[in-house]
Amino acid sequence: MDSPEDSRAFAREYGIEFPLLADEDGAVSRAYAGVTSDDNALPGVTIIRPDGHIVFRQVASAKDDRLSSAQLLAAIDRWLGTTGPAAEVSGFAALDRAQVRFDAGGGAVHDGAWRGTADGAISAIVPIGRHLLVGPRLGFEPRDAPLSLDGELVLREPIFGAAGALELALVAGYTPWAAQGGDVGGLAGIWFALSPAWSLQLQGGFEEHGATQAVFVTAGVARLIQIR
Amino acid sequence: MVALHVTTPATVTDTAAPFTLRAQDGHPVTLATELARGPVVLVFYRGYW
Numbered sequence: 604m605d606s607p608e609d610s611r612a613f614a615r616e617y618g619i620e621f622p623l624l625a626d627e628d629g630a631v632s633r634a635y636a637g638v639t640s641d642d643n644a645l646p647g648v649t650i651i652r653p654d655g656h657i658v659f660r661q662v663a664s665a666k667d668d669r670l671s672s673a674q675l676l677a678a679i680d681r682w683l684g685t686t687g688p689a690a691e692v693s694g695f696a697a698l699d700r701a702q703v704r705f706d707a708g709g710g711a712v713h714d715g716a717w718r719g720t721a722d723g724a725i726s727a728i729v730p731i732g733r734h735l736l737v738g739p740r741l742g743f744e745p746r747d748a749p750l751s752l753d754g755e756l757v758l759r760e761p762i763f764g765a766a767g768a769l770e771l772a773l774v775a776g777y778t779p780w781a782a783q784g785g786d787v788g789g790l791a792g793i794w795f796a797l798s799p800a801w802s803l804q805l806q807g808g809f810e811e812h813g814a815t816q817a818v819f820v821t822a823g824v825a826r827l828i829q830i831r
Numbered sequence: 832m833v834a835l836h837v838t839t840p841a842t843v844t845d846t847a848a849p850f851t852l853r854a855q856d857g858h859p860v861t862l863a864t865e866l867a868r869g870p871v872v873l874v875f876y877r878g879y880w
Contacts, residue, residue, distance in 0.1 A: 610855035622860050624852035634848045636875045649873040651847045653866050675874075683870050 616733060636662050648675060650682050658682040698759055698768060699736065700829045701729040708804070708823015714815055721745060722821060726755055727830075734759045740774060751778040751786050751812075768794040768802075774810075784813035794825070801826055847871075 605613070610623035626632050629642060636647030646669045650659035659682045663669045670678070679685060709721040721744070728738035735758055742751040753776030760769045775787040790808025797803055807820040851861040865871050 607853045607855055607857055614855045622854035624854055624860055626852055631848075631850045631852060632875055634850075635873060644875045647875045649847070651862075651866065651871040651873065653870055655847050655863075655866060657845055657847050669876075675872075679872060 650679060698761060699730050699734050703727050703828045703830055705826045706823055708821045710819060710821030712817050712819040714817035728757060749780045752776050766796050770794060786812040
């Protein structure tokens with residue numbers, strides 16, 4: 604079981620402000636949720652009314668059976684008569700989780716003159732800190748180079764209660780096809796969640812490919828698929 | 832995958848068992864004190880699962 608010191612580090616990492624209680628001898632876990640034979644608490648949720656009466660109890664036999672945040676909020680609303688945010692329909696499910704992301708969009712690019720562009724990308728990124736993700740990216744832009752192999756570092760900050768997000772990204776890699784050479788770029792974007800997995804995004808940034816430099820603005824859609 | 836024997840509570844009562852545990856700031860948190868302020872949602876998790 605975690606000590607208060609472990610909990611302090613965990614709370615700091617995730618910005619948690621509610622109490623994280625350390626059940627160091629497991630007595631409360633045994634009374635409420637149960638424990639495994641290797642003395643780990645089972646994941647579970649208990650909702651208690653102010654008069655001490657338990658109105659909801661759920662115990663999961665494995666981590667995959669845990670209630671989702673949306674299910675927990677729905678249980679709280681149902682059993683305590685409150686009205687919380689509609690978590691199922693707003694916000695991103697995978698914003699800061701290990702994810703595969705598909706992007707497709709179009710806009711304008713300026714590399715001496717403005718012209719139209721279309722672009723797409725597939726990336727697989729994993730969190731390395733709060734709202735910070737990193738991973739490989741396969742980019743596609745027919746105007747310039749068919750494909751580029753990149754790594755990307757992404758900083759995301761939820762806005763409007765995770766109904767949207769601000770994103771800053773650095774991308775660097777290599778284009779082995781038509782216009783061979785290294786490429787590097789940066790972009791800033793604002794996203795609006797259409798569903799937990801789909802978003803509308805507006806982005807702007809710069810890119811340098813070989814001796815060519817350009818700035819771009821694009822609009823598009825992205826799909827986030829949580830993989831863990 | 833290792834199958835673990837699971838021990839669930841011997842008796843499930845309708846009334847929450849009292850407890851006092853230390854929070855991340857080291858201060859004790861008592862269920863009865865929290866209930867005096869309103870409903871309590873108790874979530875058992877494992878931080879670094």
